[in-house]
Amino acid sequence: MTTYIIRRLLIMPITLMGVTFLIFAMMQILGPVERSALYVRDVPKTENQINAIIERYGLADPIHFQYWYWLVGRQDPQTGDVVGGILRGDLGFSRTGREPVIDMLQRRFPATLELALWAMIPIIAGGIWMGMKAALNHNRPVDQVSRVFATLGWSIPTFVLGLLLLLIFYARLGWFAPGRLSTQFALEVTRPGFIQYTKMMTVDALLNLRFDIFIDALTHLVMPVITLAVIQWALLLRVTRSSMLEEMRQDYVRTARSKGLKERTVVNRHIRRNALIPVVTIAGATLAGLMNGAVVTETIFNYPGLGQMAAEAAVTLDVITMLGFALFNGILFIGAYLIVDILYVVIDPRIRLS
Amino acid sequence: MTINTSEAVTPAGRPAGIPLDEGFLRPPSRLEKAVGPEWARLIKGIFTNPLSVLGLIIVTGFILVALFAPVLAPPPKPGANPYQIPRDGFLPEPKPPGTPWNKNAPYYVPRWYSLTGNEEWVHLLGTTGGQYDIWYALVWGTRTALLAGTAVVAVSAIVGILIGSVAGYFGGLVDEVLMRILEIFVVFPSLVAVLVLSSILVPIFGRSLWPAMIALIVFGWMGYARLLRGDILSNKERDYVMAARASGARDTHIILKHVLPNAIFPTLVFLSLDMGSIVLSFAALSFLGVGVEPGYADWGQIVSFARNYIVSLDTFWYVIVFPAIALLLYGLGWNLLGDALRDILDPKLRGKIG
Numbered sequence: 001m002t003t004y005i006i007r008r009l010l011i012m013p014i015t016l017m018g019v020t021f022l023i024f025a026m027m028q029i030l031g032p033v034e035r036s037a038l039y040v041r042d043v044p045k046t047e048n049q050i051n052a053i054i055e056r057y058g059l060a061d062p063i064h065f066q067y068w069y070w071l072v073g074r075q076d077p078q079t080g081d082v083v084g085g086i087l088r089g090d091l092g093f094s095r096t097g098r099e100p101v102i103d104m105l106q107r108r109f110p111a112t113l114e115l116a117l118w119a120m121i122p123i124i125a126g127g128i129w130m131g132m133k134a135a136l137n138h139n140r141p142v143d144q145v146s147r148v149f150a151t152l153g154w155s156i157p158t159f160v161l162g163l164l165l166l167l168i169f170y171a172r173l174g175w176f177a178p179g180r181l182s183t184q185f186a187l188e189v190t191r192p193g194f195i196q197y198t199k200m201m202t203v204d205a206l207l208n209l210r211f212d213i214f215i216d217a218l219t220h221l222v223m224p225v226i227t228l229a230v231i232q233w234a235l236l237l238r239v240t241r242s243s244m245l246e247e248m249r250q251d252y253v254r255t256a257r258s259k260g261l262k263e264r265t266v267v268n269r270h271i272r273r274n275a276l277i278p279v280v281t282i283a284g285a286t287l288a289g290l291m292n293g294a295v296v297t298e299t300i301f302n303y304p305g306l307g308q309m310a311a312e313a314a315v316t317l318d319v320i321t322m323l324g325f326a327l328f329n330g331i332l333f334i335g336a337y338l339i340v341d342i343l344y345v346v347i348d349p350r351i352r353l354s
Numbered sequence: 355m356t357i358n359t360s361e362a363v364t365p366a367g368r369p370a371g372i373p374l375d376e377g378f379l380r381p382p383s384r385l386e387k388a389v390g391p392e393w394a395r396l397i398k399g400i401f402t403n404p405l406s407v408l409g410l411i412i413v414t415g416f417i418l419v420a421l422f423a424p425v426l427a428p429p430p431k432p433g434a435n436p437y438q439i440p441r442d443g444f445l446p447e448p449k450p451p452g453t454p455w456n457k458n459a460p461y462y463v464p465r466w467y468s469l470t471g472n473e474e475w476v477h478l479l480g481t482t483g484g485q486y487d488i489w490y491a492l493v494w495g496t497r498t499a500l501l502a503g504t505a506v507v508a509v510s511a512i513v514g515i516l517i518g519s520v521a522g523y524f525g526g527l528v529d530e531v532l533m534r535i536l537e538i539f540v541v542f543p544s545l546v547a548v549l550v551l552s553s554i555l556v557p558i559f560g561r562s563l564w565p566a567m568i569a570l571i572v573f574g575w576m577g578y579a580r581l582l583r584g585d586i587l588s589n590k591e592r593d594y595v596m597a598a599r600a601s602g603a604r605d606t607h608i609i610l611k612h613v614l615p616n617a618i619f620p621t622l623v624f625l626s627l628d629m630g631s632i633v634l635s636f637a638a639l640s641f642l643g644v645g646v647e648p649g650y651a652d653w654g655q656i657v658s659f660a661r662n663y664i665v666s667l668d669t670f671w672y673v674i675v676f677p678a679i680a681l682l683l684y685g686l687g688w689n690l691l692g693d694a695l696r697d698i699l700d701p702k703l704r705g706k707i708g
Contacts, residue, residue, distance in 0.1 A: 155685035
């Protein structure tokens with residue numbers, strides 16, 4: 001197991017470097033004028049300006065030089081300052097956000113994280129619970145219903161589900177509204193009296209003991225959370241169900257039963273513990289799915305997170321923001337997959353002890 | 355005891371641990387003689403499982419709609435570009451189903467249409483804002499979905515199969531390098547990567563099908579490569595490959611004639627599921643606005659029109675409900691088919707399901 005973890009840790013920097021190569025390669029598809037947005041706020045208009053900027057920031061230098069500038073920054077020959085350099089946290093200037101890409105990522109990430117964390121609750125609780133119920137009642141009505149649910153939930157596109165929820169719960173019933181907060185609270189949370197500790201609205205509201213804001217933020221989260229959760233819920237249900245069915249056929253289960261153990265003990269102590277191991281392997285896929293879903297969900301529900309930022313930038317072809325978003329995702333998910341892989345070998349005794 | 359010879363030589367034949375039933379002792383049926391035992395089991399399985407029959411019906415239905423699009427929704431003029439959705443004026447407000455069609459109506463009234471006793475064209479499913487006919491968009495959008503989906507899936511499958519089989523067959527350094535490259539591509543959540551790349555490609559290719567299709571291929575081959583590699587790794591130490599190698603066959607011959615044909619079944623499952631999910635990703639891109647130009651017959655775009663009417667979706671329900679049904683059915687059809695294929699082909703489940 002130690003060898004595996006060491007190997008996995010050694011591969012990580014290689015993947016990280018590969019990710020920077022890939023993003024840099026995508027950037028090279030663009031012309032020097034578009035790439036100049038890494039350094040200047042306004043896209044140059046006249047030919048003289050363009051040539052001056054290409055000269056100044058080395059945008060026509062050999063490609064390995066450009067990669068190096070992009071990675072660590074480059075001294076501006078006119079001012080003497082170091083400019084650019086993703087390692088210095090300079091990802092360029094976002095045209096859509098009118099602010100540096102890195103600031104935008106920092107400001108919007110907590111909102112997406114909050115959405116994803118709330119979505120985890122129905123995904124894990126509902127998916128695992130329904131998957132187990134379905135497996136324990138194999139081929140009975142509960143199983144059939146959850147299978148239909150899983151197939152439907154897996155097939156419905158996120159954007160269609162989101163709009164249908166809006167149609168029912170907003171347009172028809174008026175229970176929930178899009179956005180992050182109601183207008184009366186939206187201003188209040190920016191005032192000095194309300195301290196934004198985590199920038200996650202529900203958490204901040206609790207920390208400030210403002211339960212009215214907490215409830216308001218929560219009601220705004222209901223529709224996006226459902227939209228985001230359904231597809232992952234369906235996935236987790238399927239994995240849990242088939243994993244449970246697989247374990248229920250094993251010899252050790254028969255042994256446990258023949259020892260005279262109570263059915264509940266067999267299920268809880270023997271089957272479930274082993275059946276949940278494969279579920280961990282799809283945790284990475286679930287996180288990636290949440291990020292995919294966030295792009296669509298936040299756009300539909302006008303929720304100011306990373307996904308909405310990406311969708312806006314994509315429509316206006318603000319590629320510098322898109323590439324910053326890609327880099328952020330690359331780093332985030334290299335970390336996430338590393339944790340999931342290590343967790344997997346740690347919790348599975350068959351691998352841990354071998 | 356005599357064992358049917360065609361069974362005995364099938365490498366992926368009877369798995370260990372399942373008792374011989376009469377199926378292994380009876381003479382081969384006509385179907386088995388014609389297509390071989392594996393295909394026979396596949397075909398029999400698809401047509402006996404009600405869910406896969408449903409999936410097959412749905413998919414066939416979509417193919418028929420795509421084939422007969424010119425009959426179901428004739429273009430307004432004989433020479434017009436059929437993928438351009440005809441507009442009945444430019445009014446911003448959607449019109450409900452059954453509204454008479456004034457401008458740009460199809461140039462002839464099809465024979466089936468007069469069964470309703472009305473010789474005049476109406477908007478069967480209403481119009482979106484900007485007066486695009488929903489029925490027309492859905493019918494021709496089926497063509498777009500199937501054509502783009504098939505092209506993307508075919509190219510990604512070929513690329514993935516090539517890379518996967520090379521990595522799996524040669525192993526060693528080749529495998530190591532290819533797998534490190536693959537890992538870079540799978541780090542990104544799929545929709546995020548595709549959104550970034552297509553927003554970069556739009557300035558080059560213009561608003562058309564190309565940016566999204568290329569992006570979906572660039573980030574779509576990895577699943578096939580992993581599948582093939584794993585399959586080949588488990589197959590290449592088998593006796594029949596050893597025998598071929600001992601008899602002096604070249605590597606390409608062994609890969610093409612012996613290894614690949616045995617890996618075709620798991621690929622089929624993946625293909626079927628991919629056919630559904632690629633089109634849904636494609637539609638999501640169009641929905642977000644990084645797809646075809648406005649007015650091109652495409653499901654994602656027709657759903658995106660609904661975004662302008664979120665507040666009044668209660669009145670204009672038809673702008674979302676009909677496209678939603680089309681997208682849901684499409685995803686459902688391929689998923690049901692893919693699931694059924696997996697159940698039939700998964701050796702773990704073999705013999706355990708009716």
